[in-house]
Every structure is written in C-alpha cells, then in structure tokens.
Amino acid sequence: MTELPPPDVRAGRRTAADYAQAFADAAPRLTRTQAMVESERCLYCFDAPCIQACPTGIDIPSFIHRIADDNLRGAARAILGANPLGGTCARACPTEVLCEAVCVRTAQQGKPVEIGRLQRYAVDAVMDQPVTALFSRGAATGRRVAVVGAGPAGMACAFTLARLGHAVVLHDAQPAGGGLNEYGLASYKMAGGFAQAEFAWLMGIGGIELKLGWRLVSAADLQGLMAGFDAVFLGLGLGQTPRLGIPGEGLAGVRDAVEFIAELRQAADPAALPVGRRVVVIGGGMTAVDAAVQSRLLGAEEVHMVYRRGPAEISASLEEQHWAQTHGVAIHHYLAPAEILGTGSHVRAVRFVRTDGASGGDTVLTADTVLRAIGQKFDAAVLAASGVLLEAGRAVADEACRTGVPRLYVGGDCRAGGRDLTVEAVEDGKRAAAAIHAALQAEQPIA
Numbered sequence: 001m002t003e004l005p006p007p008d009v010r011a012g013r014r015t016a017a018d019y020a021q022a023f024a025d026a027a028p029r030l031t032r033t034q035a036m037v038e039s040e041r042c043l044y045c046f047d048a049p050c051i052q053a054c055p056t057g058i059d060i061p062s063f064i065h066r067i068a069d070d071n072l073r074g075a076a077r078a079i080l081g082a083n084p085l086g087g088t089c090a091r092a093c094p095t096e097v098l099c100e101a102v103c104v105r106t107a108q109q110g111k112p113v114e115i116g117r118l119q120r121y122a123v124d125a126v127m128d129q130p131v132t133a134l135f136s137r138g139a140a141t142g143r144r145v146a147v148v149g150a151g152p153a154g155m156a157c158a159f160t161l162a163r164l165g166h167a168v169v170l171h172d173a174q175p176a177g178g179g180l181n182e183y184g185l186a187s188y189k190m191a192g193g194f195a196q197a198e199f200a201w202l203m204g205i206g207g208i209e210l211k212l213g214w215r216l217v218s219a220a221d222l223q224g225l226m227a228g229f230d231a232v233f234l235g236l237g238l239g240q241t242p243r244l245g246i247p248g249e250g251l252a253g254v255r256d257a258v259e260f261i262a263e264l265r266q267a268a269d270p271a272a273l274p275v276g277r278r279v280v281v282i283g284g285g286m287t288a289v290d291a292a293v294q295s296r297l298l299g300a301e302e303v304h305m306v307y308r309r310g311p312a313e314i315s316a317s318l319e320e321q322h323w324a325q326t327h328g329v330a331i332h333h334y335l336a337p338a339e340i341l342g343t344g345s346h347v348r349a350v351r352f353v354r355t356d357g358a359s360g361g362d363t364v365l366t367a368d369t370v371l372r373a374i375g376q377k378f379d380a381a382v383l384a385a386s387g388v389l390l391e392a393g394r395a396v397a398d399e400a401c402r403t404g405v406p407r408l409y410v411g412g413d414c415r416a417g418g419r420d421l422t423v424e425a426v427e428d429g430k431r432a433a434a435a436i437h438a439a440l441q442a443e444q445p446i447a
Helices: 016-022 032-039 049-053 060-068 072-082 086-092 104-109 115-124 152-163 191-203 219-228 257-266 286-298 318-326 381-385 422-442
Strands: 144-148 167-172 208-212 231-234 254-256 278-282 302-306 329-332 335-343 346-354 363-366 369-372 408-410
Touching (some): 060 072, 072 115, 152 422, 219 381, 254 257, 278 286, 286 318, 346 369
Parallel strands (some): 144 167, 231 408, 254 369, 302 329
Antiparallel strands (some): 335 346
16 A cells, blocks of 8 residues: 555644534525415325324324415414424424325325425514413423433423423433433524524423432432432433444544534534545434534545445435535445554554455545544443343334333334434323323322
8 A cells, every 4th residue: 555644634724714614504495486386286185194104193284275375373383282392393394204205296286395494484483472471381290201312202202291290300411401302313403503592491380390410320420310209201312423444443533423523513613623625424214424524624625425325225315415425425335344444553544345245356446534434323231231122222112112121111312113213202202291290180180
C-alpha cells in the first residue's frame, strides 16, 4: 500500500454563513398556500390505507381535511391525540415507507400526498399555545407511576398517564429530557431546538415530575421503584453500540456515530466541532446516513458510507440513501471492515474485504475519522436479574407492553419485536399507559 498522508482533523472548515445554511431545517414548514394546495390532493379515502400504515393510528384523512378547512387547531388535536410526539414524527419518521408508501395518489399521479409535511404544518401551528389549550388533565387518581427513559416511549407514556390523572415521575440519565429526539437525530431534522420545545410543551400538561441524572444500574434500583410506585414503565432505548472487533479499533479518530451525532446536537456552534477531511462511516442504517451527511455539512471533503450487505438489505430507506448521495456521500456495498490502519496512534485508513465473493481484492479507504454505525444493542442485565424474559437481548412483552413481572411494563426499542422507529416507541408508550390505567382502575381505590 502506498504511504498514507498525515491525519487532517480540525474544526472550522466552513464559513459561518455556510454552517448556518448547512444546518438549517432540511424540510421547512409549508406555507399556508402550499399546505392548502397539498391538502386538496387528499382523496379522504374510506378505510384509508395510510391510517393502517401509521403505527399510532392517526386519522390522516381527517386531519388533512381540517387543514383544507383552515382548522389547524382541530387538525393538530386529531394528530396529537393519537401521537403526542406528532411534531417529531412529522420531521423524523420514514413516512416514505409508512403512510406515504400506501397513499393511493401514488398510483394515480406518481407522487403521494406529503402527509409528513402536512402533519408538521398543523402541529407547529399550535406549539405557541399551551398544551392545556388542546388537552386537559384528568382528576387526580392518587396513583403514582415511575417512567424510566424520557425519550419517545417514556414521554408518550408519561403524557398519557398524566392526562388520565395519574402522578408520574419521569426518570432519565441525561442532563436534558427528550432521549433520542434530543441526542440521536440529525440536527437538520430537529432544527431550531424543536426537541426541547416539544418536550417542554408536553410537560405543560402537569402532573409529571422530571428527575434527570438518574440511571437504572441494578436490579435493586428497579426493586426500589417497584416498591415506591403503583406501576413502572421502562422506555430505556438501546444504550450500547457494538464494537467492530477488528485490529486498530482503538486508534484515535475511531468513534461511535451515535456519540458523534449527540456531540453535534449539543454543540453551541457546529464550527467548533472537529471533523476529518476524509470520513468513513461503517453501517447502512439511518444513523449511518445522519452521521455521513453531517460530516459533509461540517466540511469533510470526502465521505464514504460502507455496508457489508447489498442494496436490497440496507436498512436506510431509498429516500435516506438519496439524501446522502445528493450531499456527496459515496455508498459502497458488500464490503466488511477487516482492519483499521494508523499512522502512530491515529487512524489513517480502513481495509475492507468483499462479502459477495466477487474478485478484485481488498479495498482500502483513506480516513481521518471513522464512525461506527452498526446498530445499537440493549444492556439487558438489570431486566434479566429482575425476572424479565428476554428474546434476542431485548425484553419480551405483550401488545399492551406487560412483562411477566407484575406491575412492570416495557416499550420502545428495548422491547423485542419492533422496528426501532420513533413512531412505534410512541405507540408502545400509549399502549402501556392504557394498560397501566386499566390495571389501576381495576384495583381497590386508595382509602
């Protein structure tokens, strides 16, 4: 192999104006005229397939019809009544493979109704009003529920329980609530501090106490919650990123894509965040796309996204892949990392081997920064020690998110069987809250 150039990692690769444009909203809110025109494309189908495709069951034709009538408050209430985090989901959910994928307008006109953007248009219209202008809190029941994890599943569960009159203590290990929405989604999807604005808006329902900096680390911690509350919901997400397990992984410049995204999301100024001139992202999901595109936005000149399987198996949607490619990211298939090469203590290249049996030898890509985006896994030790059944390393629960442990519920990405989508985590939180409420109502009332 030829001699590798010295590492080139630095901040401030672009001008202030370039950074402002790069990290602006990827899909700005529709104007009133645009929303009206788009809403008129909806056929308001009977037994609409888009409703069936939405994990939270939003009545999509109904809310679009209300937009067409210029009733944004009614549209927002229809959305948020089914999906409390409808603002985030409008921005971050892969609508192209959910509701929009089954829109009948695609067959007729070759283009679905822009459901996601219409949803955002309606929700954003009410965010300057208190949540109590749309939803009221029920009479206090005297019951207390612990929710662990202030991400999509936990927040949906806490909000729904609070509306039903239960007192909730929402625990989270981070210094701010929001979970994935705050720490794991690309900046251009959640521009303008929307994650915290939405979180604060939902907290305005009342009855939810926020306890930050609290981490569930042992079975004793869980037992303490079980003893102190009438029910416990765990929306823990996936907290661990697997290692590649190859030589050179410990070199400087090799890091988790999730940590990279979180650092950028929390940075006061993206210009202060260093990035390599040449970046290699290993993985094929939405996290890999977010990391690769944001590397380009930070000023990386050359970004490669490398996946070990073929195009049919990559988990990033076609729209996400197109988004990456239009931002100058090169996507490679059938390449598995075999070794990370370095100069001194810093990464300088990654050697890949082919996985499809084709000839051509190894592929070496020069890199100043390498980002691991090969998925996340759940640390199930606490749940295993607490008697929760596991499947493929995640908690087993029924459709109401009930585990086999009395009064213990789980949902979101830590629950076995899901697709690791924000919108599915929200639905888990809703279902768990409904099941908890039903169970508490069936018990003898507190004297």
